[in-house]
Amino acid sequence: MKKIIIIGGGAGGLELATDLGDKLGKNNQAEITLIDKNSYHLWKPLLHEVATGLLDEQVDNIYYASQGLQHYFQFTQGTFTNIDRENKQIIVTDHKDQTISLAYDILVIAIGSTSNDFGTPGVKEHCIFLDDQNAAIHLRETLITKFTSFCSIIDEHESIDADKIRIAIVGGGATGVELASELPHMIEAFGACGRNKMCSDLLDVSVIEATDRILPALPAKTASSITQTLQKCGIHVLTKTMITKAESDGFYPKEGDVIKADIMIWTAGVKAPDYLKEIAGLESSRSNQLMVKPTLQTTRDDNIFVIGDCAYAMQDSGRASPPTAQAAHQMAKICYENIIRILNNQSLKSFKYIDSGTIISLHDTAQGVIKLLGKNEMGVKGFLALMIHRILYRIHQASLLGLFKAIRFAIASKFMYKTKSTSIFTNRD
Numbered sequence: 001m002k003k004i005i006i007i008g009g010g011a012g013g014l015e016l017a018t019d020l021g022d023k024l025g026k027n028n029q030a031e032i033t034l035i036d037k038n039s040y041h042l043w044k045p046l047l048h049e050v051a052t053g054l055l056d057e058q059v060d061n062i063y064y065a066s067q068g069l070q071h072y073f074q075f076t077q078g079t080f081t082n083i084d085r086e087n088k089q090i091i092v093t094d095h096k097d098q099t100i101s102l103a104y105d106i107l108v109i110a111i112g113s114t115s116n117d118f119g120t121p122g123v124k125e126h127c128i129f130l131d132d133q134n135a136a137i138h139l140r141e142t143l144i145t146k147f148t149s150f151c152s153i154i155d156e157h158e159s160i161d162a163d164k165i166r167i168a169i170v171g172g173g174a175t176g177v178e179l180a181s182e183l184p185h186m187i188e189a190f191g192a193c194g195r196n197k198m199c200s201d202l203l204d205v206s207v208i209e210a211t212d213r214i215l216p217a218l219p220a221k222t223a224s225s226i227t228q229t230l231q232k233c234g235i236h237v238l239t240k241t242m243i244t245k246a247e248s249d250g251f252y253p254k255e256g257d258v259i260k261a262d263i264m265i266w267t268a269g270v271k272a273p274d275y276l277k278e279i280a281g282l283e284s285s286r287s288n289q290l291m292v293k294p295t296l297q298t299t300r301d302d303n304i305f306v307i308g309d310c311a312y313a314m315q316d317s318g319r320a321s322p323p324t325a326q327a328a329h330q331m332a333k334i335c336y337e338n339i340i341r342i343l344n345n346q347s348l349k350s351f352k353y354i355d356s357g358t359i360i361s362l363h364d365t366a367q368g369v370i371k372l373l374g375k376n377e378m379g380v381k382g383f384l385a386l387m388i389h390r391i392l393y394r395i396h397q398a399s400l401l402g403l404f405k406a407i408r409f410a411i412a413s414k415f416m417y418k419t420k421s422t423s424i425f426t427n428r429d
């Protein structure tokens with residue numbers, strides 16, 4: 001029986017494991033194994049909501065082992081470190097810290113991306129990155145600890161003359177903007193749990209961007225409108241501000257004074273993990289992504305597919321498909337079809353990225369553009385945009401859990417949103 005291993009149960013990998021399990025694993029046509037360093041999946045575009053307490057990772061997660069049982073794939077928890085292409089084996093450090101080798105006939109690498117500090121001194125030491133669920137939980141704990149100690153200072157001095165809580169986010173892309181937009185609401189929710197002096201006026205949030213505007217993936221008009229929305233919430237948007245180093249007191253721009261910060265967050269770009277750069281003689285891009293052919297097989301080994309953020313898939317436009325959940329989802333679908341085609345000795349399909357638009361969620365509203373059939377662009381704003389943004393997540397859930405279960409999750413989530421932040425923010429004094 002063919003052995004198919006998928007490494008990384010994220011936006012692309014878990015959809016692929018589920019589809020292949022249902023198609024091949026169920027009838028013992030192939031043995032499907034998913035490897036992930038974590039025990040559960042949480043959709044990465046929701047990480048800023050986990051970090052700000054809006055979403056409880058205990059509610060919206062999917063355990064790989066249980067998903068595997070229901071969809072006929074095996075799950076091994078461990079960290080992938082290398083490939084032995086000659087013997088068709090991958091090397092994994094398992095959760096007991098032991099090195100194991102697993103044999104494959106077809107391998108799919110779907111390990112996503114990490115933050116890119118572009119070698120900026122001090123960033124690794126002083127900044128929080130929003131790379132995975134553990135980082136999001138760490139950021140949430142850091143924010144709550146800061147809010148709690150600030151609250152004690154206010155109570156002690158019976159005044160709110162103390163300095164504000166300064167939070168600086170480098171990177172005016174979707175992650176930085178969505179995270180910034182949630183912070184004023186987070187402190188209000190924290191204040192509503194019995195600390196009524198805590199309010200958004202006490203926050204000093206800056207989004208720092210090197211280029212002349214935030215959100216380069218969106219039209220300038222939409223980005224400007226989102227800038228205004230952020231500014232109305234008291235968030236500073238500092239454009240044309242190139243950060244050259246980070247120190248414990250804040251960010252140092254190329255020109256001008258230090259931007260002082262109590263909490264420093266870096267969301268300025270992504271790269272594939274460094275160890276992919278030279279892995280097993282495969283061809284990689286400048287940002288460590290593995291180069292793939294239109295079929296999503298690596299340029300140097302047809303037995304290895306790469307999907308999602310860690311794949312460099314050149315498009316007819318002369319640019320690679322973007323590192324988004326949208327692209328990871330589309331790649332998972334083509335990779336699924338191509339693996340079935342390999343087993344049936346059929347010719348393989350080419351991956352062509354279809355851009356359906358970009359929507360930025362801004363707490364209780366959203367704004368962006370949608371593209372009909374990947375072409376005609378249409379601006380969307382407000383409730384409609386927020387619904388479309390939410391639907392993207394529900395589509396992902398439906399492809400993992402089935403439509404009815406996804407609807408049940410959506411209904412449960414709707415009611416839980418009202419109580420989640422309360423449980424996260426109480427009993428912290």
Ligand SMILES: Cc1cc2nc3c(=O)[nH]c(=O)nc-3n(C[C@H](O)[C@H](O)[C@H](O)COP(=O)(O)OP(=O)(O)OC[C@H]3O[C@@H](n4cnc5c(N)ncnc54)[C@H](O)[C@@H]3O)c2cc1C
Nearest residue numbers: 008010011012037044045080111112308309323324325326
């Ligand atoms: C805050 C935020 C908001 C975003 N918003 C959007 C949005 O609105 N729309 C959109 O399209 N995209 C959005 N994105 C981007 C999107 O999340 C990613 O492009 C997408 O998740 C990539 O999917 P993937 O399958 O390649 O990797 P991931 O979803 O990152 O999954 C990678 C998986 O691999 C596992 N893994 C990593 N290394 C190893 C290893 N060595 N061994 C074993 N397992 C490993 C990880 O645990 C993880 O489960 C957002 C990202 C962030 C951070």
